[in-house]
Amino acid sequence: xxRIFLAxxxxxxxxxxxxxxxxxxxxxxxxxxxxxxxxxxxxxxxGTVTLRETISNGIVRTAISEDILSRNISGKTxxxxxxxxxxxxxxxxxxxxxxxxxCFFAADxxxxxxxxxxxxxxxxxxxxxxxxxxxxxxxxxxxxxxxxQFLDGSIFGHEAFGEDIQRMRRMTxxxxxxxxxxxxxxxxxxxxxxxxxxxxxxDVETFFENIRQTLRQQGAQIAIVRIRTSLKFAEDRQAGxxxxxxxxxxxxxxxx
Amino acid sequence: MYSHPLxxxxxxxxxxxxxxxxxxxxxxxxxxxxxxALLSSSCQNQAGGGAARTCTWxxxxxxxxxxxxxxxxxxxxxxxxxASYSDNSGCTYQNCCLTNTTVNDAxxxxxxxxxxxxxxxxKPPPDKCTPxxxx
Numbered sequence: 001x002x003r004i005f006l007a008x009x010x011x012x013x014x015x016x017x018x019x020x021x022x023x024x025x026x027x028x029x030x031x032x033x034x035x036x037x038x039x040x041x042x043x044x045x046x047g048t049v050t051l052r053e054t055i056s057n058g059i060v061r062t063a064i065s066e067d068i069l070s071r072n073i074s075g076k077t078x079x080x081x082x083x084x085x086x087x088x089x090x091x092x093x094x095x096x097x098x099x100x101x102x103c104f105f106a107a108d109x110x111x112x113x114x115x116x117x118x119x120x121x122x123x124x125x126x127x128x129x130x131x132x133x134x135x136x137x138x139x140x141x142x143x144x145x146x147x148x149q150f151l152d153g154s155i156f157g158h159e160a161f162g163e164d165i166q167r168m169r170r171m172t173x174x175x176x177x178x179x180x181x182x183x184x185x186x187x188x189x190x191x192x193x194x195x196x197x198x199x200x201x202x203d204v205e206t207f208f209e210n211i212r213q214t215l216r217q218q219g220a221q222i223a224i225v226r227i228r229t230s231l232k233f234a235e236d237r238q239a240g241x242x243x244x245x246x247x248x249x250x251x252x253x254x255x256x
Numbered sequence: 257m258y259s260h261p262l263x264x265x266x267x268x269x270x271x272x273x274x275x276x277x278x279x280x281x282x283x284x285x286x287x288x289x290x291x292x293a294l295l296s297s298s299c300q301n302q303a304g305g306g307a308a309r310t311c312t313w314x315x316x317x318x319x320x321x322x323x324x325x326x327x328x329x330x331x332x333x334x335x336x337x338x339a340s341y342s343d344n345s346g347c348t349y350q351n352c353c354l355t356n357t358t359v360n361d362a363x364x365x366x367x368x369x370x371x372x373x374x375x376x377x378x379k380p381p382p383d384k385c386t387p388x389x390x391x
Contacts, residue, residue: 098374106379120375122343165376172378202350203376206342210380230381 042074049141066119078110153241
């Protein structure tokens with residue numbers, strides 16, 4: 001009887017603790033970013049990632065807020081950059097982000113000594129079933145530079161990690177050339193029609209949507225100038241790569 | 257029969273009964289909470305029907321087997337593996353689930369690893385007037 005009585009006193013405490021799983025519980029953690037890049041990485045990385053995890057009604061919702069900055073310490077200009085950002089929250093599933101930055105068609109490049117943000121402002125919030133039996137892990141955020149192409153065509157990292165962005169570069173270049181040809185051969189109307197066609201994949205489509213805005217706001221003549229400017233940057237850079245190759249320097253090496 | 261001194265008096269017996277009732281209420285609340293949790297993640301076909309089921313775990317509207325993504329707005333998810341959107345920064349955000357990332361038909365558990373999320377920013381040519389652009 002004594003045991004029953006004592007148990008009756010303890011039971012409310014137990015239930016208050018266990019109902020914490022079904023009622024909203026929020027945990028906010030800020031972790032310092034670790035740089036997991038290979039030796040000789042052209043970027044110095046620092047920053048923090050803030051994780052806000054809320055457990056409610058059997059669902060864990062996770063919001064990620066990033067403040068990650070890189071600095072080009074290579075002494076060379078970076079044209080293309082691919083990094084991985086791996087975030088492990090305490091309760092929800094790990095997230096693996098790939099961030100790709102391509103400056104092949106633009107005036108802006110990542111010059112030596114300059115900073116380049118790696119944060120994404122609008123990381124989507126997730127919600128997934130909460131497993132109360134799983135022990136919470138120690139949260140972490142790790143950044144890895146996996147592929148860099150410099151202005152001279154040399155590479156840091158492994159080419160395989162640059163395949164996706166290189167494929168998009170080829171598709172963008174092909175479509176730019178096609179648009180230039182159509183403008184020259186068939187005029188503004190045909191050019192406008194072609195430019196307004198949706199392009200696949202979505203990443204390349206975003207590039208051309210930017211030029212479409214110029215078409216809508218300033219007309220075909222300015223839009224074609226932007227296209228030819230892109231082509232000029234691209235062809236100058238390709239020529240730089242070819243020049244390096246002709247001098248016997250391997251632009252496809254795994255390590256710079 | 258032995259009785260604990262604390263429950264010998266009527267006062268202490270009343271306290272014992274009260275605590276037992278409180279416990280019962282707490283248990284009932286807990287069960288109710290769990291029911292709410294199950295209901296909020298139950299499977300519902302969204303408007304549109306057919307194979308184009310949409311779901312957002314974030315909004316707890318649930319999803320069926322084959323609906324592979326579970327992001328809250330601005331992601332929409334569907335029975336296709338990828339969802340993407342772009343913004344004014346010139347970047348495209350793409351979320352692709354791995355093929356074996358699905359929820360079970362009862363919408364109560366995920367199987368498989370987390371999806372791949374890719375951001376691609378292909379910087380566009382300058383849009384400001386420069387000697388090259390606006391000559």
